[in-house]
Structures are given as structure tokens and as C-alpha cells.
Amino acid sequence: MDEYRVAIESEKQSILQIEERILETENKLEEYKELAAEDKDTDLFSDMQNKLDEYKLVSHSTAVKGEGVSIYLDDATRALMEEEPVGNVLVHDSDLLTILNDLYGAGAEAVSVNGHRIANGSSISCSGYTVRINGQFEARPFRIKAIGASDRLASTLLGPDGYGTLLKDYGLIFKLNMEEEVEIPAFPEEHSYRYMLIRKEGETN
Amino acid sequence: MKKYSGIIMVGLLALLIGLIVSVQVNTTQGSDPGGLIPLAKAQGLEAELKKVRAEKEAATQRLIELEGLMEDIQKKKAEEDSTLKSILNEQEKYKMAAGLVEVKGSGIIITLDDPEPDEFSDGYSYLMTNYELLLNLVNKLKDAGAEAISINGQRIIATTEISLAGDNVNINTIPTAPPYQIKAIGNPDTIEATITIRYGIIENLKKSGVHVDIVKQGEINIPRYNGILKFRYAQPIVEEEKE
Structure with a gap:
């Protein structure tokens, strides 16, 4: 019975996380669509650069x-x-x-x-x-x-x-x-991997 | 007094029956866990679990769809502009380092389950009350060169905390319970040799009665970190105009 309770709670919390990401992506998508339609490439460029800096930050690659x-x-x-x-x-x-x-x-x-x-x-x-x-x-x-x-x-x-x-x-x-x-300080090394590859969403083995 | 004697008798009988039932439940649980769970209740929970799993699947599909649309816009622009293309490639690299993409590769799958309860067990899960074992195992896996690790579907990143919260072990704030399935991508032979060293972590777990199963595999998948990773306190130190 306990396993069920934990599993259900675990799935519910995961759904909340996914919904949060859906909301974030929806907003971003609207923004990108507008930028693309109006051909504001410089804005798109700076936004993508910002996003890159954010990924660097959360991968501990920035001091x-x-x-x-x-x-x-x-x-x-x-x-x-x-x-x-x-x-x-x-x-x-x-x-x-x-x-x-x-x-x-x-x-x-x-x-x-x-x-x-x-x-x-x-x-x-x-x-x-x-x-x-x-x-x-x-x-x-x-x-x-x-x-x-x-x-x-x-x-x-x-x-x-x-x-x-x-x-x-x-x-x-x-x-x-x-x-x-x-x-x-930043993590000093290049992040390079010998074994893992990106798995595209929905890919099957 | 007389009018109470019947009630006392009934009370005593009830107590006795209660005792018998509880002893019965205890002994039955040992040999056949789940055997006494009311079928209807278990079915209800099973149905609820199926429902939330379906909900999660639907939400995930929606997210994949949105991310696909986003990627299309970016890729289309990137085709026209090589600078954008290199930014996209860099993004992918750091997303991977942050644990924000699903990955695949050769590796190892370790399954840990609690020892069978005996007359000395207190009803608590051994693995959950000793959750620092998971912490140590994760550390050993990294030491053996594991490039990505997950426990029961939770991707382990630097800021992951494994903690006892009430009756659950929370990983990335998501409640988990045994059996624990730990996946690690890396050199399967190196990882196996590191953790199964004599007097090492796996040997100690087995000595404590934990059921351990280790499978080396040519390809395993490890999910991305599911939450939103955003720093509120840590600000980048900007070096003066680095181009």
C-alpha cells in the first residue's frame, strides 16, 4: 500500500514540475514567434546568448x-x-x-x-x-x-x-x-564525455 | 455493576480478537506481503496510479511538442546565421553538462531492495533509514567515471539532495521508496569493479541483507533533471569585457 502512496505522490510532483516547464516554454515560444515574424534577429540572437549563459551558470562552468x-x-x-x-x-x-x-x-x-x-x-x-x-x-x-x-x-x-x-x-x-x-571559481575543465550521448525525445532503442 | 459486566466481557473479547488478528497479520505479512491488502483498495490505488501516469505522459507529450516548435524556429534561423548555429551547439553542450537533456550510453543498472523483515526488524525500511548509503554509492559511481546517474528516475546533479522527509526519502524533493534502481552511464567494467571491490560498498550492503542485483548493459537511457534549474543567489562574476 505504501509503495502505491509514494509512487502516486512522486508522479503528482513530477507533473507539477513538467507543468511549470510547459508554462515557461509556452511563454518563450510566443516571444520567439513574434521575434521571428518581425525578423528581429538581433533580439533572438541576444536571447539565445542569454540562454547559453544561463546553461553555463547552472552547469557550474561560470565563476x-x-x-x-x-x-x-x-x-x-x-x-x-x-x-x-x-x-x-x-x-x-x-x-x-x-x-x-x-x-x-x-x-x-x-x-x-x-x-x-x-x-x-x-x-x-x-x-x-x-x-x-x-x-x-x-x-x-x-x-x-x-x-x-x-x-x-x-x-x-x-x-x-x-x-x-x-x-x-x-x-x-x-x-x-x-x-x-x-x-x-568555475569548474575548471571542459565538459567532455566518452560514454554518454544526447538522446532525442521520443527516440526508441 | 451487573449492567457493566456484559460490556466488559465484550470489551475483553474484542481485545482478544484484536490481538489474534494483529498477530495473524504480522505473521502473514512476513511470508506474503500484500496478501491481506483489501483487494478493492489496492485496485483503487492501482487505478489512481495509472491515471496520474497517463496525466504525466500527456503533459510530457505537450512539453515535447512545444520544445520541438521552439527548436524549429531556432534551427531555421541558425541555418541563415552561422553565429546562431554555434550558440545552439554551445547550448547543447552546457545543457548536457547541467543534466538538462536525456542521455544514453553504455552503463550499469544496480537494483537494491530491503532485507526481508525478521523478528528483530522494526518495520522501517533499512535502505531508507540508511539513505546515506545511496549518497555514498553515488559518490563511488562518480569516482568510477560515471557521466550520468539516476535513482528511481531522478537525475542526480551536483545540487541534488537525498534526504529523509517523514516516511520518504526525497531525491530532488520528489518522494521515493525501495526498491531503488540506480542507473549510471560510463564504462560498465570499471564501474562494476569499483563498487564490488572487497570490503567495498556492495559487499557491505549484501552483508546487511540488502538484495543487490547488478546488470551491465550496452545501452541505457537516463532521464533529464525534471525541475527548473535557476540560481537566485549565485551571480556570475563578470570579467572585464571578455570577448
């Missing part, structure tokens, strides 16, 4: 600035308790993943870790004493920057159930500052 938070994260300096595993006082890749996930949940639009912009394909993996981010090796301390509503971003991590609070309870160093403006 950005805005309201947000900066976080400083480091291993605990306290001594281990008897028989306590050493992992308790160290920053792990899963800690970074959880912090990022919580930031996105609170509406973060752009995030960097030690200066590396997180894009769609970015992974954060532990490799011994270092962590690999976007294929580059980084070590503690970790500096995370995120752009979004700074109060939401701060409260999701610093609330009583927040992950930052949990890390602090373990003695790790977790400092968060709300910032009027943080700057985050």
Missing part, C-alpha cells in the same frame, strides 16, 4: 559570487579516550559528503571544497591521508564555501540535529561563518 557561508573543518585536537577508534577524531570523505548534501538540501546553488568547484560529475573520495576532489589531492583542513540563503545554510548545519553540531560533539573543529558575499 560566481553571492550571499552564503564559509566553513572551516579540521580533525579534533583532543586526545583519544581509552580504546576509542582513531577515526572518531578525523574528518572523513563521508563527513564532507553529508555536509554538502545538507547544504544542497538547504538550497545551496554553488559549492567549493578547498577551492574546487563541485559540478555534476564531482566526487570526493578518501585515499589514505588525503582526500581526492575533482581528481586533485587535498588534505585537512577543509574549507567549504557555499552560495545560497546564508541563514538557511547555517541553521541546517548548526541546529540541534545539524551535522556540524554532531561533528563538534565529537571534538572536531567546525566553524561556520555567514557571509554577505563569497566567491566560488
Whole structure:
């Protein structure tokens, strides 16, 4: 019964999203039709250029600035308790993943870790004493920057159930500052793909 | 007092019957989940699900139609103008990087389902209460070079959050539940080898009793991100007059 409930709710929410996109496309189409009919090619040109800039922005290919938070994260300096595993006082890749996930949940639009912009394909993996981010090796301390509503971003991590609070309870160093403006670099590489191709709508295999 | 004794008796009997039924339901559910769901109710839900799916299909068709019309105008103009044509090509490239187009390619399909409930289980879904497993798996897939990933039809992009919201795990704010089907496009052998490494994530899942099924495939499709991607806080840093 539960599966039905979730599936129905899931489909309903998807429909809302699609309807939003239909509305957006309808408006755009009207605009384009007018521009095309009146032969206003320069307007069409600038509109398409704007759209291109928007796609660059949301694919994390543009350096950005805005309201947000900066976080400083480091291993605990306290001594281990008897028989306590050493992992308790160290920053792990899963800690970074959880912090990022919580930031996105609170509406973060752009995030960097030690200066590396997180894009769609970015992974954060532990490799011994270092962590690999976007294929580059980084070590503690970790500096995370995120752009979004700074109060939401701060409260999701610093609330009583927040992950930052949990890390602090373990003695790790977790400092968060709300910032009027943080700057985050662009994802540095060309987006090139070896395996995936665009699938045209309605195409069948 | 006497006038209550009948009521108390009935009350006790009701309690007893209730207990028997609940024990019965519990044992039956273990061996045959869904066996006791009233047929009419299940049929009603099935019909409702079919209805919303049809609605979604219709909305999707309408969107495809509109996007097609839009593309026609742009392509026609692009034929006359090579600058427009290059803008269109660039748009396609960055849309792909943003997860805003449906893609296909070789890859892997991983299906995860909850362990069978035993006498110790608390009725909660193992996969849902441990949703950070999905987070870790996604990270491993990216590490293995996956170029596109989806979970139960939700495209995973950088800003995707996987979170427990009430009884559901929300992905891209859309509620989901097990079984989880995770698709990834990339080198199927590399991806499989990465996640099935000894003491790795798949081995740990299996140890916890999770049902894992991995299929490598020559071609799989992964849907686009379904929402509207717009930034409200992040503004581009404009370098001085870059041409």
C-alpha cells in the first residue's frame, strides 16, 4: 500500500514540475514567434546568448559570487579516550559528503571544497591521508564555501540535529561563518564525455 | 455493576480478537506481503496510479511538442546565421553538462531492495533509514567515471539532495521508496569493479541483507533533471569585457 502512496505522490510532483516547464516554454515560444515574424534577429540572437549563459551558470562552468557561508573543518585536537577508534577524531570523505548534501538540501546553488568547484560529475573520495576532489589531492583542513540563503545554510548545519553540531560533539573543529558575499571559481575543465550521448525525445532503442 | 459486566466481557473479547488478528497479520505479512491488502483498495490505488501516469505522459507529450516548435524556429534561423548555429551547439553542450537533456550510453543498472523483515526488524525500511548509503554509492559511481546517474528516475546533479522527509526519502524533493534502481552511464567494467571491490560498498550492503542485483548493459537511457534549474543567489562574476 505504501509503495502505491509514494509512487502516486512522486508522479503528482513530477507533473507539477513538467507543468511549470510547459508554462515557461509556452511563454518563450510566443516571444520567439513574434521575434521571428518581425525578423528581429538581433533580439533572438541576444536571447539565445542569454540562454547559453544561463546553461553555463547552472552547469557550474561560470565563476560566481553571492550571499552564503564559509566553513572551516579540521580533525579534533583532543586526545583519544581509552580504546576509542582513531577515526572518531578525523574528518572523513563521508563527513564532507553529508555536509554538502545538507547544504544542497538547504538550497545551496554553488559549492567549493578547498577551492574546487563541485559540478555534476564531482566526487570526493578518501585515499589514505588525503582526500581526492575533482581528481586533485587535498588534505585537512577543509574549507567549504557555499552560495545560497546564508541563514538557511547555517541553521541546517548548526541546529540541534545539524551535522556540524554532531561533528563538534565529537571534538572536531567546525566553524561556520555567514557571509554577505563569497566567491566560488568555475569548474575548471571542459565538459567532455566518452560514454554518454544526447538522446532525442521520443527516440526508441 | 451487573449492567457493566456484559460490556466488559465484550470489551475483553474484542481485545482478544484484536490481538489474534494483529498477530495473524504480522505473521502473514512476513511470508506474503500484500496478501491481506483489501483487494478493492489496492485496485483503487492501482487505478489512481495509472491515471496520474497517463496525466504525466500527456503533459510530457505537450512539453515535447512545444520544445520541438521552439527548436524549429531556432534551427531555421541558425541555418541563415552561422553565429546562431554555434550558440545552439554551445547550448547543447552546457545543457548536457547541467543534466538538462536525456542521455544514453553504455552503463550499469544496480537494483537494491530491503532485507526481508525478521523478528528483530522494526518495520522501517533499512535502505531508507540508511539513505546515506545511496549518497555514498553515488559518490563511488562518480569516482568510477560515471557521466550520468539516476535513482528511481531522478537525475542526480551536483545540487541534488537525498534526504529523509517523514516516511520518504526525497531525491530532488520528489518522494521515493525501495526498491531503488540506480542507473549510471560510463564504462560498465570499471564501474562494476569499483563498487564490488572487497570490503567495498556492495559487499557491505549484501552483508546487511540488502538484495543487490547488478546488470551491465550496452545501452541505457537516463532521464533529464525534471525541475527548473535557476540560481537566485549565485551571480556570475563578470570579467572585464571578455570577448
